Amino acid sequence: MGPDVKGLLAHLRLELTLLARNGESLLLTLGIPVLLLVFFANVDVLPFDGEPIDFLAPGVLALAVLSTAFTNLAIGVGFEREYGVLKRLGSTPLGRPRLLAAKTLAIAVVEAIQIVVLWPLALVLGWNPSVEPFAALAALVLGTIACAGLGLCLAGSLKALVTLAAANGIYVLLVLLSGMVIPLDELPAAVRAVARALPSGALAEAIRGAVAVGVDVPGRAWIVLAAWAIAAPVAATRLFRWEAES
Amino acid sequence: MAAVEVEDLTVRYGDVLAVDGVSFAAEAGRITAVLGPNGAGKTSTIEVLEGYRPPAGGRTSVIGLHPIADHRTLVRRVGVMLQSGGVGTGVRALEALRHAAALYDEPLDPAELLERVGLTGLERRQWRAMSGGEQRRLTLALALVGRPQVAFLDEPTSGVDPVGRQGIREVVADLRDDGVTVVLTTHDLDEAERLADHVVILDHGRVVAAGSPAELTDSDVAEVRFGAVSGLDVARLAEHLRARVTEVEPGEYLVAARGTPATIAALTAWLAERDVALADLRAGRQRLEDVFLRLVAE
Numbered sequence: 214m215g216p217d218v219k220g221l222l223a224h225l226r227l228e229l230t231l232l233a234r235n236g237e238s239l240l241l242t243l244g245i246p247v248l249l250l251v252f253f254a255n256v257d258v259l260p261f262d263g264e265p266i267d268f269l270a271p272g273v274l275a276l277a278v279l280s281t282a283f284t285n286l287a288i289g290v291g292f293e294r295e296y297g298v299l300k301r302l303g304s305t306p307l308g309r310p311r312l313l314a315a316k317t318l319a320i321a322v323v324e325a326i327q328i329v330v331l332w333p334l335a336l337v338l339g340w341n342p343s344v345e346p347f348a349a350l351a352a353l354v355l356g357t358i359a360c361a362g363l364g365l366c367l368a369g370s371l372k373a374l375v376t377l378a379a380a381n382g383i384y385v386l387l388v389l390l391s392g393m394v395i396p397l398d399e400l401p402a403a404v405r406a407v408a409r410a411l412p413s414g415a416l417a418e419a420i421r422g423a424v425a426v427g428v429d430v431p432g433r434a435w436i437v438l439a440a441w442a443i444a445a446p447v448a449a450t451r452l453f454r455w456e457a458e459s
Numbered sequence: 460m461a462a463v464e465v466e467d468l469t470v471r472y473g474d475v476l477a478v479d480g481v482s483f484a485a486e487a488g489r490i491t492a493v494l495g496p497n498g499a500g501k502t503s504t505i506e507v508l509e510g511y512r513p514p515a516g517g518r519t520s521v522i523g524l525h526p527i528a529d530h531r532t533l534v535r536r537v538g539v540m541l542q543s544g545g546v547g548t549g550v551r552a553l554e555a556l557r558h559a560a561a562l563y564d565e566p567l568d569p570a571e572l573l574e575r576v577g578l579t580g581l582e583r584r585q586w587r588a589m590s591g592g593e594q595r596r597l598t599l600a601l602a603l604v605g606r607p608q609v610a611f612l613d614e615p616t617s618g619v620d621p622v623g624r625q626g627i628r629e630v631v632a633d634l635r636d637d638g639v640t641v642v643l644t645t646h647d648l649d650e651a652e653r654l655a656d657h658v659v660i661l662d663h664g665r666v667v668a669a670g671s672p673a674e675l676t677d678s679d680v681a682e683v684r685f686g687a688v689s690g691l692d693v694a695r696l697a698e699h700l701r702a703r704v705t706e707v708e709p710g711e712y713l714v715a716a717r718g719t720p721a722t723i724a725a726l727t728a729w730l731a732e733r734d735v736a737l738a739d740l741r742a743g744r745q746r747l748e749d750v751f752l753r754l755v756a757e
Contacts, residue, residue, distance in 0.1 A: 223561030229550050297544030301601070304509055304539035306562045308531070456511070 270335035271421040272393035277327040280282035287364035293375030351417035359412040362445025369453030412441035462487035462640035466516035479664035490657035500664040501644035538607030552584035563605035594624035612643040683714040686738035718742020
């Protein structure tokens with residue numbers, strides 16, 4: 214194994230080890246999605262047509278992507294930046310391409326674990342999916358890129374504690390507004406229009422269209438999602454500062 | 460042969476000129492200390508050499524390479540210890556070192572290195588639970604694990620207790636035996652004097668003096684300093700020694716004469732007559748602190 218791959222794997226391993234060691238990360242990436250899925254599937258408080266789980270399961274999958282690629286990434290990178298971790302790594306042979314590759318792979322691994330946990334759980338709760346694999350994968354990849362780009366915009370430009378607060382606050386807001394657990398039809402028309410323009414709203418629509426019975430992904434959702442998947446990383450490369458202000 | 464060269468370096472932060480025309484060279488296989496008070500431009504200088512910031516002007520080279528243009532080559536041959544931080548709070552000591560080792564072609568053995576910096580027994584301790592001194596020792600180990608040819612150590616002993624400081628100095632001194640070029644910054648005069656082969660004194664972004672500790676402290680200034688009870692009759696003593704005597708601060712006296720055996724004998728005889736105990740006596744060679752304080756005051 215060449216040193217290039219060895220370094221990449223070492224960094225991926227450290228990323229995953231730290232995530233598994235960090236209670237807040239586990240709560241965010243697994244605890245909350247599982248909790249929301251089980252709670253709303255059993256407690257009849259949300260206004261659904263038909264089986265609540267058929268609405269909830271795709272929404273919670275989108276929420277899982279949002280928590281990993283946006284909130285958890287932003288908080289982690291924000292503190293790495295503040296603690297000088299990124300700065301130190303900059304003087305080692307790891308290099309930015311392999312650092313980014315390791316972080317991307319870490320997100321992919323976590324999302325795979327989330328799907329492995331949430332999917333059977335949803336089936337047990339009575340979910341009846343109809344999967345279009347290509348559309349599902351495209352939604353996952355585009356949504357992850359858009360969310361990660363936005364997360365890095367925060368993490369690379371704000372103080373770590375501000376990033377922490379903002380990433381959590383925006384997360385709660387997006388979960389409520391994006392049609393993940395509350396159907397968009399229940400929201401006022403103006404809010405609904407905003408929600409559909411959000412990356413999280415488009416992600417939820419795309420995933421729902423890709424895995425739900427009798428629903429197609431609206432073309433509009435693909436356009437919104439793709440636009441964010443381009444704009445957010447471009448903004449991140451402009452905004453991102455590797456060193457925190459001292 | 461110079462491993463690190465700095466020529467007329469300037470570093471600017473907005474309107475502030477942090478480094479203003481600094482030049483010096485660090486010989487290969489030697490320890491060079493960049494010494495100065497806080498805000499003298501030490502870290503700015505060393506961070507240019509590490510490739511972290513482009514200079515506003517001047518030329519720098521590290522083992523003949525450009526710190527930024529040749530960064531990808533240099534990271535394999537240069538070890539960097541930042542002034543603070545550098546490790547995530549939840550990372551364990553040995554884990555951090557193993558991770559760093561995996562980034563290099565021929566790293567040192569992480570467990571052995573941990574022992575060398577005195578962290579044996581703390582392999583599983585997380586960064587957040589380490590003392591300031593333990594954190595500094597781990598970051599030193601991280602800088603050394605890739606067997607660097609040049610090590611840049613930014614205030615390696617700041618915030619470390621005296622025992623820990625001694626341990627760090629031993630590790631740094633061993634680097635010289637291994638042929639590693641060390642450039643360190645410090646505001647600790649004693650450290651520079653004990654550890655360095657070459658000292659560059661910075662103040663307000665300029666080099667105010669440079670040389671070996673012996674050269675810097677070898678005094679052409681004819682003076683003898685001694686400490687004794689305050690309030691001695693300096694006029695009478697001056698008459699006795701045929702030299703000007705001043706009490707520079709209470710209990711600290713300065714005799715404007717060469718420290719010849721005759722002068723010293725006359726001084727001690729005069730004190731003995733009056734039964735005055737001598738607290739300390741320095742002649743010929745100043746302490747680096749005297750040089751430093753005089754230069755920085757000028």
